[in-house]
Amino acid sequence: MALPQCLAADVLVIGSGGAGMYAAIEAARQGCSVILADRSLIGRGGATVMAQMTVAVALDEGGLDHPEHHYADTLSAGRGLCDPAIARLLCEEGPARIREMDGWGVGWARENGEFKRAFAPGHDRARCVYVDFLNTGPAVSKTLRAQLNRIPEIRRVGDLLVSALALRDGECVGATALHLSGGQPVSIAADATVLATGGLTRMYRRNSASANMMGDGYALALAAGAELIDMEFVQFFPIGHLAPRLVGMDPIMWDPFRYKLGGRLLNGRREEFIHRYGSKDDGRYVVTRDVATYAIIKEAEAGRGSPHGGAWLSFEHCSQAELRAAGGPVIDRLAANGIDLTKQAIEVAPIAHYHMGGVRVDATMATRVPGLYAAGEAVGGANGANRLSGNAITEALVFGRVAGKSAAGHARRKVSKVDASVFAKEEHRLAEGRAAPDFNPAAMVEELQSVMQDDVGPFRxxxxLERALGRLRALRAELPSVKPAAGEAYDTALADWLDLCTLTRVGECVAAAALARSESRGAHQREDFPGMDPQWAFNQALSLAGGELRIESSAVPA
Ligand SMILES: Cc1cc2nc3c(=O)[nH]c(=O)nc-3n(C[C@H](O)[C@H](O)[C@H](O)COP(=O)(O)OP(=O)(O)OC[C@H]3O[C@@H](n4cnc5c(N)ncnc54)[C@H](O)[C@@H]3O)c2cc1C
Known part of the structure; x- marks a missing residue:
């Protein structure tokens, strides 16, 4: 069905992962009309639907846990850079969201009526609820989709790639998008807008991302005048699948096995090695992601890697029965790939997985641009320099609800509607251009991913970093001359071109912030500045001034 070229609602939510769906539900509960827009299918793009297992939450039944403990672990993992107000919000509101999801029938795993809780690295106790057998993300997404379906005030529009936020007198009043299946620009007027566009890990060659995790929200926010923080902190997941070949399964699927069974992380000589890097693992799963990433890469560099340049992960000491109890139907899928874990170890290596940095918000999820809010992985600050396993789904749900509520509050105070002129500039940008015959976006994206992986990866x-910045800026400079014009349905060249604009800008943010931070902290490791420097215990805020990127140091909020 053709989409009207002008849409309007009280609240626009951009992105329909866990954060966006929760924001839309909450804004509607507050009495607002909502447009929930996504470049993919509603509730099926991005990371939420791919998440596997852990949802960190301090459920305090029986005195087993308390949000204060979760908060202390989150701050400790963040290596001094967490924004305490939003980290506290994550931990304190987590239980209410998990219970609400429970009431909506998500199906958290239970034993004797109690929530089952898994232990995950960096947490001081078993704290992570889950839906069993790699099913947490699909179940969370399905539950939220079912809630959306019950709320007529929420209009769901897929295939809508938002390419710019609309501003009037410095206030966000909606957005302009490319309707991918129609090929035409669409304007969306809204009294308040929530960015829930997820993270950026697709910009790396080895990543756990879906195709639409390009960092769009960061670029949109930056261009609209918002600040970004902690952009240098990209989390690499240490045990991404490397070999043997595995078809139809997620590269981070080994995490749930490790939560349940531990498993032995071994170098190419079949020795345990984590203790050499200031931590321990001992066949359990206690080492944090940043240390494990560091240790695996350093072993490989020292010539002690597994055959494909990673580490061995072995469950060979486990029985078939133990493996089946931990993996359920996943064991059959492994068998279909010819993998029997009782007989062979598999090879793992770090892959880009999550971004701690993002749009700077306060505890109401407001950016510094009036009318603009952010939620989920799009937000920076809650996890500082390193995220604990399981905190990301919780933050998506918690921050999504708060952003939806705040956006609704802002929308209710508005009296005037927007006139069409605020969308004209972006509509014109989308419409103009001439396809260049030699424009090869796939090659450009591939080159960019290699630049990020090789020079802005786990070690810098x-x-x-200077080489990467030079190449990213050169790629960006090529883009205006190869811009395709809008008008064609399913114009992948234009979508790729928009992605390249985003990727080059966001890549520049990550590389520039990494270059400025002359120390190693959490997920940011500088070979030339090993070790944490107490003088660097501050955040870095990025903004645009006259089209140029500006980086300022910014005290960690008290
Ligand atoms: C494979 C995998 C497994 C994971 N497992 C876990 C886990 O077990 N536990 C945990 O806590 N975390 C996990 N994470 C991290 C966690 O899933 C994410 O951080 C979280 O789901 C992010 O939710 P979100 O709503 O912010 O973003 P997403 O779920 O990524 O949703 C963002 C949405 O925005 C849309 N979008 C992006 N740009 C635009 C645009 N320009 N216009 C319109 N729409 C746009 C996308 O299509 C997408 O639907 C995992 C991540 C991955 C990739």
């Missing part, structure tokens, strides 16, 4: 140096 001044020379590599």
């Amino acid at each position: 140096t001044q020379a590599g």
Whole structure:
């Protein structure tokens, strides 16, 4: 069905992962009309639907846990850079969201009526609820989709790639998008807008991302005048699948096995090695992601890697029965790939997985641009320099609800509607251009991913970061001359071109912030500045001034 070229609602939510769906539900509960827009299918793009297992939450039944403990672990993992107000919000409101999801029938795993809780690295106790057998993300997404379906005030529009926020007198009043299946620009007027566009890990060659995790929200926010923080902190998931070949399964699928069974992480000589890097693992799963990433890469560099350049992960000491109890139907899928874990170890290596940085917000999820809010992985600050396993789904649900409520509050105070002129500039940008015959977006994206992986990956140096910045800026400079014009349905060249604009800008943010931070902390490791420097215990805020990127140091909020 053709989409009207002008849409309007009280609240626009951009992105329909866990954060966006919760924001839309909450804004509607507050009495607002809502447009929930996504470049993919509603509730099926992005990371939420792919999440596997852990949802960190301090449920205090029986005195087993308390949000204060969760908060202390979150701050400790964040290596001094967490924004305490939003980290506290995550931990304190987590239980209410998990219970609400429970009431909506998500199906958290239970034993004797109690929530089952898994232990995950960096948490001081078993704290992570889950839906069993790699099913947490699909169940969370399905539950939220079912809630959306019950609320007529929420209009769901898929295939809508938002390419710019609309501003009037410095206030966000909606957005302009490319309707991918129609090929035409669409304007969306809204009294308040929530960015829930997820993270950026697709910009790395080895990643756990879906195709639409390009960092769009960061670029949109930056261009609208909002600040970004902690952009240098990209989390690499240490045990991404490397070999043997695995078809139809997620590269981070080994995490749930490790939560349940531990498993032995071994170097190419079949020795345990984590203790050499200031931590321990001992066949359990206690080492944090940043240390494990560091240790695996360093072993491989020292010539002690597994054959494909990672580490071995072995469950060979486990029985078939133990493996089946931990993996259920996943064991059959492994068998279909010719993998028997009782007989062979598999190879793992770090892959880009999550972004701690993002749009700077306060505890109401408001950015510094009036009318603009953010939620979920799009937000920076809650997890500082390193995220604990399981905190990301919780933050998506918690921040989504708060953003929806705040956006609704803002929308209710508005009296005037927007005139069409605020969308004209972006509509014109989308419409103009001439396809360049030699425009090869796939090659450009591939090059960009290699630049990010090789020079802005888990280990960084001044020379590599400067090289990356030079290449990202050069790629960006090529883009205006190859811009395709809007008008064609399913114009992948134009969508790719928009992605390249985003990727080059967001890549520049990550590389520039990494270059400025001359120390190693959490997920940001500089080969030329090993070790944490107490003088660097501050955040870095990024903004645009006259089209140029500006980086300022910013005290961690008290
Ligand atoms: C494979 C995998 C497994 C994971 N497992 C876990 C886990 O077990 N526990 C945990 O806590 N975390 C896990 N994470 C992280 C967690 O899933 C994410 O951080 C979280 O789901 C992010 O939710 P979100 O709503 O912020 O973003 P997402 O769920 O990523 O949704 C963002 C949405 O925005 C849309 N979008 C993006 N740009 C635009 C645009 N320009 N216009 C319109 N729409 C746009 C996308 O299509 C997408 O639907 C995992 C991540 C991955 C990738």
